[in-house]
Amino acid sequence: MNSSGIHVSGSLRKRLAVTLIGGVTILTVLLFFVIRNYATQIAQQSQDSILRASVTSILDAATIRNGDVVLDIPYAAFSMLSTTTDDRIFYAIYQDDTVISGYENLDIPEASARAESRFRTITFMQVPVRQVTASRVLVGADLQTHVTATIAQTQDSLSGTLNRISRNAAIFGAGFFSLAVLLSAWVTSTTIGPLTRLADSVARRGPQDLSPVSKPVPSEMVPLVSSLNLLMARLDRSFKQSEDFIAEAAHRVRTPIATVRSHAEMTLQRVDKEENRQALRSMIRAIDETSRAAGQLLDHAMITFRANQLEFHDVDLVQIAQEIVLRLTPITEMKDVELRLDVDPSVKVSGDPILIQNVVRNLIDNALKYSPSESVIEIEVRGTPTPRLEVRDQGPGFLYDEIDTLTDRFTRGRNATGVIGSGLGLTIARDVAAAHGGKLTIGNNLAGGACVTFIF
Amino acid sequence: MRYFYILICCLWLSVTSAEEWEEQKLFKGSSATQTLRLLSSTDTSVFAPVIEKFLLENPTLNIHYFVTSSATVYQRFRTSPDQFDVVISSAMDLQLKLVNDGFANQVEDLLHPDWAQWRQSLFGFTLEPASIVVNKAAFATLPKPQSRQQMIEILRTNPADFQGKIGTYDVRQSGLGYLFATQDARASESYWRLMEIMGSLDTRLYCCSGDMIEDLASGSIIIAYNVLGSYAMARADLADKIEVLHPSEFPNTMMRTALIAQETRLPQQAELFLRYLTSSRWSEPGQTETPLPSLRTASENTRRSIISLEPGLMIFLDRLKRRLFIREWESAVIQ
Structure with a gap:
């Protein structure tokens, strides 16, 4: 199993290459032996035919004169057997079964087996020789006799020729092999090519692109591509359903809560009894808390859903910060807290505007919640070295031992008791930062108060 | 007694080995x-x-x-x-x-x-080419043969001068003589005509070049056929008595x-x-x-003109072939 959790069983490319090259190797070896075998036959045949010609010319010279076999062997009979390696020649002339000339211990095959062993390889004088035998009937006045001639020749020249042919065949085979290997490499890569291209085109797709693969593919890949297309269609449908569900849920939850709140406020206007008013105020605070929690839950769900398929646009951090500050002004005035913006003229980042807006509002909201009256919240937006937005308040700050765990879901600081919160705000901010390839750092100012930095 | 036999044996051995x-x-x-x-x-x-x-x-x-x-x-x-x-x-x-x-x-x-x-x-x-060697003094008045054909003509026209005065190898004894003779016979039909004429003029046969050259120098023969020229040249002391001629038409070189x-x-x-x-x-x-x-x-x-080193050389060593050749040679030269 590799890192991305996919079971890998071998490689198509390797399998293809191994099969092709293995096949080529077997073919090459086969070719070598076939050529060698063929060459052996040819070379042997040519030696045999010269030996036969020599034997024939010797037999032709045999005559009967005065009742004796006379044999005037022509010079060419041996001359024609000259080879480059000067092979040795042995011969014998038999009259019936008696040697009348030549090497007396050079045997001839039995008369009965002579037809099939006219050519044979034997060992004579401790060396392997090729022997050819032929005979002829001589008829004289009162004599009929068999004359048999046999010639044997060593095979130095033959083996020299064979070695040369083998060497050439080996060179040829090596050439054939390397050519075939190159061809196999090419075939492998062209075969695997469409697969690689398909994988590339799927990987390069935008987050929202779940359209079917439309480029032409080889017929063998049609089942894969069609099921991929089916899967993507299902995914597309399922994503759309999720989006619908989230929008629906947000709508369904927020609207009743807003209605309950307005009813509670209206009731508060109408009741005069102090303890009832007190109860109603608690109720409104609880409703606010619920509304906020619901909002953040939806935000969190939205981020989890969107983080994998962010839609990047050019976003101006400064503009977002300014809009939020402007929107929060009534609340800050009520709480007597000053929002102090310290920004560069324009800090452009590439990101999802809704998510970024959400995070910035969350961060400022948080600061506002923990800020005492008559304090200042500083919001700083810088374009260099990397775009970042920092929110600093003069509240109690974070407890140092909690900093690492605060961004976990539903975790709230110990000093946050009494303040409305869901424990999701920093989680959302961290997830959004991560989804944009950035990070969220949490700390305290030297002079006290929390400091949260959203770095892209 | 035993020592006597051993002594005899040793003597016999040394004598025979010296003789061989x-x-x-x-x-x-x-x-x-x-x-x-x-x-x-x-x-x-x-x-x-x-x-x-x-x-x-x-x-x-x-x-x-x-x-x-x-x-x-x-x-x-x-x-x-x-x-x-x-x-x-x-x-x-x-x-x-x-x-x-x-x-x-x-x-x-x-x-x-x-x-x-x-x-x-x-x-x-x-x-070493096979050559015709002549006695200078005897050939003072005779034309010197430059080929076998000329030699045949000279022998024919002056039979009296050459009767018993021609030398050549006895091919039955000399390996080199046999080699030269067989190569000559292979090369040209005129070899046999020459042999017949030489036979009719009672040619003397030698086993070795040395004797033939000695006899040439002394004048007991006046022409020798198929002698090794190198041996004749080697005898610087005889240089003014003999002359080496190389047949021009088919020289055999050994x-x-x-x-x-x-x-x-x-x-x-x-x-x-x-x-x-x-x-x-x-x-x-x-x-x-x-x-x-x-x-x-x-x-x-x-x-x-070199006799080539090839298996064909062995043909004339064949028992039957040699017998035929010697018989023919004898009938021509010895008659």
Whole structure:
């Protein structure tokens, strides 16, 4: 199993290459032996035919004169057997079964087996020789006799020729092999090519692109591509359903809560009894808390859903910060807290505007919640070295031992008791930062108060 | 009594062994430890300068040089192949047969022209043409034959001058004579006509070149056919009495060949000697010169007339073929 959790069983490319090259190797070896075998036959045949010609010319010279076999062997009979390696020649002339000339211990095959062993390889004088035998009937006045001639020749020249042919065949085979290997490499890569291209085109797709693969593919890949297309269609449908569900849920939850709140406020206007008013105020605070929690839950769900398929646009951090500050002004005035913006003229980042807006509002909201009256919240937006937005308040700050765990879901600081919160705000901010390839750092100012930095 | 028999035996052995060799001589190296045994058909006087030069280069060797006729060289070596290290002979056919029958060692990396070696075992090292040698004084008034055809005509027109005064090899005894005769017979029909005329003029037959040249010089014969010119040239003392003529139409040129015995006890030293023979070092001018013409000095023209080292040479050694040839030769020459 590799890192991305996919079971890998071998490689198509390797399998293809191994099969092709293995096949080529077997073919090459086969070719070598076939050529060698063929060459052996040819070379042997040519030696045999010269030996036969020599034997024939010797037999032709045999005559009967005065009742004796006379044999005037022509010079060419041996001359024609000259080879480059000067092979040795042995011969014998038999009259019936008696040697009348030549090497007396050079045997001839039995008369009965002579037809099939006219050519044979034997060992004579401790060396392997090729022997050819032929005979002829001589008829004289009162004599009929068999004359048999046999010639044997060593095979130095033959083996020299064979070695040369083998060497050439080996060179040829090596050439054939390397050519075939190159061809196999090419075939492998062209075969695997469409697969690689398909994988590339799927990987390069935008987050929202779940359209079917439309480029032409080889017929063998049609089942894969069609099921991929089916899967993507299902995914597309399922994503759309999720989006619908989230929008629906947000709508369904927020609207009743807003209605309950307005009813509670209206009731508060109408009741005069102090303890009832007190109860109603608690109720409104609880409703606010619920509304906020619901909002953040939806935000969190939205981020989890969107983080994998962010839609990047050019976003101006400064503009977002300014809009939020402007929107929060009534609340800050009520709480007597000053929002102090310290920004560069324009800090452009590439990101999802809704998510970024959400995070910035969350961060400022948080600061506002923990800020005492008559304090200042500083919001700083810088374009260099990397775009970042920092929110600093003069509240109690974070407890140092909690900093690492605060961004976990539903975790709230110990000093946050009494303040409305869901424990999701920093989680959302961290997830959004991560989804944009950035990070969220949490700390305290030297002079006290929390400091949260959203770095892209 | 026993000692007497042993003595008799020893005497008999020494006498017979002395008788079996035409010549034998031990050439001593200045610091010799081993003795290389050479079996050869070349006269000691002709070959001595070659051996002496070799011993100067290789003083750790002795060379025991045995000389006999080329046919005997073949027989002696076949019967006792372990008695000699290097075999040198003028009878190319017999030498080739020895190699064919596995009596010789191969010398793998000896570079030698292909036409002058067989199986990397038999190496030619001289080029010696067969020639007609005449007695200068007797031919003062006669035309000198430049070809066999001319020789036939001269013999025909002057039978009285040549009666009993022609010499040639007895091919039944001389291996070289047989080689020259068979090659002549192969080359031209005029050989047989010449033999018939020579036979009719009562030709004298010799076993060896030496005797023939002696008789030529003395005037007991006046023309010799198929003699080795190199032997005639070797006799500087006879230079003013005899003249060597080379037949122009189909000269036969023989290569003196050497081989290393398969059963040699000194393979390295034998190879050393063979390498020396196939080089041109022995023929370079020095204090003592051999009359043997080195193969290294061969011109393209002489190359064409060389009897080639090929298995065909063995044909005339065939028992039936030899019997036929000798019978024909006898009927022509002896009559």
